[in-house]
Amino acid sequence: MTSPSVSPTAGAPELPASRRMRAALLYGAEDIRMEDVPIPRPGPGEVLARVDVASVDFTDRKVYLRGRHPMITIPGLFGHEWAGTIVEVGAGAEGRWRPGQRVAAANSAPCLPEDGALCRQCRRGRPSMCETIQYVNGAFAPYILVPRRLASVNLHPVPDGTPLDRVVFTEPYACALHAVRRMPVLPGDAVVVFGAGPMGLFLLNALRRRHGSDMVVIALDRLDSRLRVAKAMGATHALNTTAISSRDAVQAAVGRPDADVVIEVIGAVETHREALSLVGRGGTLVSFGGVAPGQTLPVDIGHLHYHEIAIQPIYHHTPVDVAEAVRQLVAGEVPVERLITARLAMSELKTALQMVADRTTLRTVLLPDPV
Numbered sequence: 001m002t003s004p005s006v007s008p009t010a011g012a013p014e015l016p017a018s019r020r021m022r023a024a025l026l027y028g029a030e031d032i033r034m035e036d037v038p039i040p041r042p043g044p045g046e047v048l049a050r051v052d053v054a055s056v057d058f059t060d061r062k063v064y065l066r067g068r069h070p071m072i073t074i075p076g077l078f079g080h081e082w083a084g085t086i087v088e089v090g091a092g093a094e095g096r097w098r099p100g101q102r103v104a105a106a107n108s109a110p111c112l113p114e115d116g117a118l119c120r121q122c123r124r125g126r127p128s129m130c131e132t133i134q135y136v137n138g139a140f141a142p143y144i145l146v147p148r149r150l151a152s153v154n155l156h157p158v159p160d161g162t163p164l165d166r167v168v169f170t171e172p173y174a175c176a177l178h179a180v181r182r183m184p185v186l187p188g189d190a191v192v193v194f195g196a197g198p199m200g201l202f203l204l205n206a207l208r209r210r211h212g213s214d215m216v217v218i219a220l221d222r223l224d225s226r227l228r229v230a231k232a233m234g235a236t237h238a239l240n241t242t243a244i245s246s247r248d249a250v251q252a253a254v255g256r257p258d259a260d261v262v263i264e265v266i267g268a269v270e271t272h273r274e275a276l277s278l279v280g281r282g283g284t285l286v287s288f289g290g291v292a293p294g295q296t297l298p299v300d301i302g303h304l305h306y307h308e309i310a311i312q313p314i315y316h317h318t319p320v321d322v323a324e325a326v327r328q329l330v331a332g333e334v335p336v337e338r339l340i341t342a343r344l345a346m347s348e349l350k351t352a353l354q355m356v357a358d359r360t361t362l363r364t365v366l367l368p369d370p371v
Ligand SMILES: [Zn+2]
Pocket: 110, 111, 118, 119, 120, 121, 122, 123, 127, 129, 130, 131, 132, 133
């Protein structure tokens, strides 16, 4: 394994004379190929950026194993978390973007008012449910084309003094902010973060930023290494559920076997069932971890009714959350140094995906291969 570092940026990056690059393409389940492809030219409203740092997340691992996902066209360019430097700017985007500018981006954009009528969900104020949402992939490559929609609403400038590996987490942290913004946490509540992997830790940070100290946060996981980070990032209690039940863990933490808000961050049916059993009177199960469609969970509707227990799934992010994510990341309000546990060269993508599966890393960032 190599440990390259992000090279300092001065002015506009130069493109290779061949105008070609080696990019990761996903062809199907466990079928990634590094291919020689043309570097795209930005059209009207678009920009081309150099990827200075990319990040590998659990979704990438899922997509790699399944060979399909709503966010990606297969075969196609792979990777959705990145930060970089603008190389070229398409017609009409010059007013806002210039070559040499450092940027952070989300991985999607909802429809835009200037394109005519917004879709019904965007009109309802639910852009995370946009009916024509545009996903953007291609972070595991030296250059990425930023489409017009993304360049309009979900691309943000990054100050020169901010390391780009800090803002590479714009997309996942925006998801955490979106969830925390919408979940009903009241002063003095007990909140369970069920799963202290990277997303659980982002949620923990987002909870503390939004609600301060007037809240008990209980992090549950089976890895002590992750629980130590959870504690350092603001969990009131960080408990290992390898040997005790989650119910006993919550009882030990707050003196009762349930909590007001329980966030399922693992994305499995069994953990949803267990998380739901931890929700007390008037409480909410936040279904944050994505489960593949088609899997079902029987629920006691009478119990839900007489205890007013809500199940609130929360997916993705909105432009408001993306902007706030960049602001907090730039301001140093997210301890990303605790989350980045490996740095590899882009060509070591398969190793990085395996590390996600083995849980030997919290977050691995990928840096450009030495030229
Ligand atoms: Zn829309």
